[in-house]
Amino acid sequence: MRVTADHFTFEPITVDEIPLLLEWRGRPHVAEWWGEAPSLEELRSQYASRLLHTSPVRPYFACIDRTPVGFIQSYVAAGSGDGWWTNVHDPGVLGIDQFLADASLLGRGLGTSMVRQFVEILFTSPSTTMVQADPHPSNARAIRCYEKAGFRTIGPIITPDGDALLMTRNR
Amino acid sequence: MHPRIRELLEHLDAHRAELRSAVDDVPVARRETRPAPGRWSVAEVLEHLAIIDGRVAMMLTAKVSAARAAGLGADYDTSAIVPTFDTTVLLDRTRVVASPVPLHPSGERDAAAAWIVLEASRDQFRAAVLAADGLALGELSHQHPVLGVLNLYQWIASVGTHEARHTAQIREIAAALATS
Numbered sequence: 001m002r003v004t005a006d007h008f009t010f011e012p013i014t015v016d017e018i019p020l021l022l023e024w025r026g027r028p029h030v031a032e033w034w035g036e037a038p039s040l041e042e043l044r045s046q047y048a049s050r051l052l053h054t055s056p057v058r059p060y061f062a063c064i065d066r067t068p069v070g071f072i073q074s075y076v077a078a079g080s081g082d083g084w085w086t087n088v089h090d091p092g093v094l095g096i097d098q099f100l101a102d103a104s105l106l107g108r109g110l111g112t113s114m115v116r117q118f119v120e121i122l123f124t125s126p127s128t129t130m131v132q133a134d135p136h137p138s139n140a141r142a143i144r145c146y147e148k149a150g151f152r153t154i155g156p157i158i159t160p161d162g163d164a165l166l167m168t169r170n171r
Numbered sequence: 172m173h174p175r176i177r178e179l180l181e182h183l184d185a186h187r188a189e190l191r192s193a194v195d196d197v198p199v200a201r202r203e204t205r206p207a208p209g210r211w212s213v214a215e216v217l218e219h220l221a222i223i224d225g226r227v228a229m230m231l232t233a234k235v236s237a238a239r240a241a242g243l244g245a246d247y248d249t250s251a252i253v254p255t256f257d258t259t260v261l262l263d264r265t266r267v268v269a270s271p272v273p274l275h276p277s278g279e280r281d282a283a284a285a286w287i288v289l290e291a292s293r294d295q296f297r298a299a300v301l302a303a304d305g306l307a308l309g310e311l312s313h314q315h316p317v318l319g320v321l322n323l324y325q326w327i328a329s330v331g332t333h334e335a336r337h338t339a340q341i342r343e344i345a346a347a348l349a350t351s
Contacts, residue, residue, distance in 0.1 A: 009283055056294040060287070074287075076294045079301055091228060091298035094291060121284050124218075125292040127225030 007110075008117050010060040010072065017061065017068075018044050024071060029103040033139050056080075062098070062114045069105065072098035072118050077132060083160040092129030094122055106141065115149040123171055130171075134164035143167070174249040176304045179327045180297065182253055186331040186338065187293065190220075193341040194282070197348065202282035206347035211276065213344055216337050217285035218276035224292035226274070227330050228299040231323060234311050235303045246307040252324040258332045260317055264339050268317055300327055 013021060019040065024030055026037035038046065049055035056076040061068035077085040077093040085095070096118065100111050119131050135142035137156055143165060147153075151167040158164070194202070194213060202213040211219065235243075260266065280288070308323035315321045318329060 010287055011283070012286075056298060058287070058290050058294065074291055074294075076291075076298045078298050089302070091232060091295045091302065094295075118287075121280075121287050122291050124280065124284075125221055125225045125288045125295070127228045127292055127295045 007064055008070075008114050009063045009066065010118060010121070011063055011066075011068070013047070013059045013061055013071075015044070018047060020068065021047075021059075021071060024099070024101045027101070027103065029106065030099050030101075033136055033142070034099065060118075062118070069102060070098060070100045070111070070114055072096060072114060074118075074122060090129055092127045093132060094128055094130070095132045095134070096122075097133070109148070111142075111145040112148040115145060119149060119169060128171075130168050132166060132168045134159060134166055137163055137165045172301075173246060173305045175246065175252050175308075175324055176300060178251055178253065179324065179331075180300065182328055183293075183297070183331045183334075186334045190334055190338045190341070193338045193345070194286070197341065197345045199282070201348050204348060206344045206351070210344075211340070212278075212282075213341055214280055214282040214285045215276035215278055216341055216344070217282060217289050218278075218280055219270070219274060220334055220337055221285065221289040221292040222274050222276070223330060223333060224289065224296045227326060228292070228296040230313060231296075231299045231303065231326065234313060234323060235299075235306060235308070238311050239306065243306050243310065245305055246309065248307075248309065253328050256318060256321060256325045256328070258329075261329070261332045261336050262339075264336065264343070268336075271316065296330065 022037060022040055022043050025034060025043070031037055047059065050057045050059055050073075056079075057073055058075070059071065059073040062070035062072050073096065075095045076091055077088040077095050078091045096115070098111070098115060098118075100106060100114070122128050122131055133146050133151060134157065135146065143153070146167045149169070151169045154166040154168055156163065157166045194217070197213050205212045205215075261268070303323070311323045312320050313323065313326060315326065315329060318325075321329060
């Protein structure tokens, strides 16, 4: 068995691809949960350290046949700073965030496949103890996606971005 | 940040940048190709490095957690770490170093997936290092399979040096594939 994409490949996002990410962030089905799209400069600033690999957040395009169709990122929860995950001290805990770019692709199991495949890759690291996600409690589509990808609901939490539902998947 | 931790993170970052450059020099379509029977492909080298990062992160976390509970104090020594151990054994590619089987790659990942795992493992390793920032890691030691007993600072440095060995291996793979 090869742990790659039967469907997806995950390509690190480059500086040149920030405008595409910005355009996606402005789409209504993304903005509904990710908030109003920032300016290009704000997004560049936000992702500068991530793209220089000085931040423990790793953003990727999820691609089918090398065409980007979604966004997914992983992060180390411990030591995130800025009030995030202050109760997590295990460096093996990774978190993920994601969305599909095209609203017409929603509801077809594609997000579940993307998440499941990405998480399987993350778990091939021996030090990954758990993967977590924190969708908005009202984002039923995302919650269902994570459930179908093997996550279980831990409970409501308050993050620096507001209310969220903590969901985790163990090995 | 303690100067020794800063030194070690810079050491790790420098070697990681060299690794990325070496990988980029291998055509994408050939990163899963073994240069010869029984030799590792680029993807397998990356998988091996991810295993190392992950396992050292776990060892570091366990050792530091126990030592912290036992009252490990702060480190007031700021002298450099990297020059304190002999790296020639790791860097000498003419010397065969057989890694234990648990550190061998599965060969089940392509290079892109292996790189994602490597990045995640490195992030976890960095988090483990940062969680130990300021503690007297020189007082803690652990047996290294090749270098003997190292203190934990030296262990962190050894990860970067070990990576340099495999960066050289990837350049050898690139050269072999270019002539095949």
